Amino acid sequence: MAFESLSDKLQNVFKNLRSKGRLTEADVKASLKEVKMALLEADVNFKVVKQFINSVTERAVGQDVMNSLTPGQMVIKIVNEEMVALMGSETTEIKLNNSNELTVIMMAGLQGAGKTTTSAKIAGKLKAKGRKPLLVACDVYRPAAIKQLQVNGEKQGVPVFSMGDHQNPVDIAKAAIEHAKNNDLNVVILDTAGRLHVDETMMEELANIQKAIKVDQTIFVVDAMTGQDAVNVAKSFNEQIELDGVILTKMDGDTRGGAALSIRAVTGKPILYVGMGEKLSDLEQFYPDRMASRILGMGDILTLIDKAQSQIDEDKARELNQKIKKATFGYDDLLESLNQVKNMGGIADMLSMLPGVGSQLKNVEVDDSQFSRIEAIILSMTPQERANPDLINPSRKKRIAQGAGVDLSEVNKLAKMLEQMKKMMKQFGGSLPKAGKRGKFKFPFSI
Incomplete structure (x- = not known):
């Protein structure tokens, strides 16, 4: 991490x-x-x-x-x-024009930095905010770059404009803008070509796009794992094409963090987002204060809350809360709760944001596979059993274990887990689980 x-x-x-x-x-x-x-x-x-x-x-x-x-x-x-x-003190957003005016964003960076995926991630975020983005395939050199953008665009529900390979990227950008205007789209995101290293041809192409059309934001995408090289490349790009902001990718990997701490001071350009995984939702707004807090081991509660708010269904959360208060919490509710946690990135990801817990998790293997086993057991129950756990007698437990393909002891542990959860809910809502120095992380009521 x-x-x-x-x-x-x-x-x-x-x-x-x-x-x-x-x-x-x-x-x-x-x-x-x-x-x-x-x-x-x-x-x-x-x-x-x-x-x-x-x-x-x-x-x-x-x-x-x-x-x-x-x-x-x-x-x-x-x-x-x-x-x-x-790292910049204030959080910086991508600057967008009014929704009735077109905003053109040019994504730049070296090959392999994750530019194409990041373009789709940005498009998804802007769409969620009510914008109408268009992804534009300006990388006509890298094999499968256009296809990759089309696949990611489809996943995000965002249209992709392409003229195929062997075309001039400047012509593609011009045509894309006309297409956006004619189809009531208000953000154009240009996925440009990268190279393995900074070269004159790439810079000239980016400069030509900037000359030919009005680019509102030029965003540099860089692999955080390249450390000091990332800073040097960003500096070189900024000197030649004038950047507006930076996105650091692969921040979930085993990176030493030098890029995040250096890039703002060296280039004078703000970090806008950080890529925290391969999923199209794994792009976090960059908050300097939260990042400093993580680095200093103070946790990152606010990002955890943001994740919860974006992933958890409020109506379902309210319904669950009522069931907890009335002590009618059943297996369907348990399954729903676990799925919400899974959507937020898993147990390890969540716990790393809690003050003091991240360091405890070092050298601890967090076993998210428990989710699958719990799900299999619950889905082997009848709807009546899930709603009313008291119905589950020893013979039913045996049937459930056979249906889920697990040992009977695991069904018993799950039943005990539910009872413990109910008791904890009545008291307060539970305490933080403790992580040992070695072995697998487990819930306080693990199965």
């Missing part, structure tokens, strides 16, 4: 700071030296690290911090604030 190593190192530094009570200037400087090394190892740009440490030091060795009752916490607060400032 992104930032895992950096986050662990920073949390160790902060743990030592908190344990000291009173701090000397030497304590602060020694801690910040460790922070500096952790950032450099995370592939953060050297000049960015130097400026960051200077800014933190200037604030952290002041009398207000040294004389504070909790100087360690004050230093951590300063590190957090400076990290937010480093």
Whole structure:
């Protein structure tokens, strides 16, 4: 997971700071030296690290911090604030014209950065906001690029404009704009061609598109896993075609995080979104404060809430809440609850956003396959049994186990799990599950 190593190192530094009570200037400087090394190892740009440490030091060795009752916490607060400032302080949206006026967005980047998939993800987000996007296949060189865009466009329910390969991308862009105007579409997203490295031909093509049509936003898509290279490439693109913003992809991978912490400071361009997976829904708005919170091990409750609001059906949630209050929560309701969690990205993804839990999950295999087994057991019950669990006697349990292809003990564990859930719901709604140091993560009432 992104930032895992950096986050662990920073949390160790902060743990030592908190344990000291009173701090000397030497304590602060020694801690910040460790922070500096952790950032450099995370592939953060050297000049960015130097400026960051200077800014933190200037604030952290002041009398207000040294004389504070909790100087360690004050230093951590300063590190957090400076990290937010480093990544841009404010959240930046893609700038769109009025809905009755066309907005043209040009996606740029190297081959393999995920530009085509990201174009479709952006189209889906804009459609959900009430816009009428058109995806445009301007990559006429990469085999299957047009087909990939068409498949992703269909999945998002967004039309795709293509003139086939061997066509001039400038002509395609011009024709796409006319098509959008004639079909009442108000956002045109140009999926342009990339290369394996920055070259003159690619830059010239992008510049020609910008000259031929009015491009409102030029967005650079870059693979976060390339670290410092991502920053250098973004800088090169910005110098030649003037970018408006950046999207970092593959932030869910084993990336050291240097790109996210450097790119804003080096290019002066905001990070708009981060790609957190391969699904077309896996694109998160970039919030500098939330990202800093994740890096420093403070969790990311607000993003978790956003995910819940976008994925959970409010009517069903209200209905479930009423059933919980009346203690009529049955197996259908349990299945519905688990499906909602699954839609939010799974247990591991959710728990990593809770303060202090992400570090506990390190080296722990989170077993989401339990969902499938629970689902199989519940679907082997009759509608009456699902609605009224008290009907399920030993002979029925045996039949359910055979139908689900599981051992009888698993049906018994599920029954116990439901009972425990009901008790917890009556009390408060349950406590956070604990993650052990090794082995598989399990629900507190796991089967």
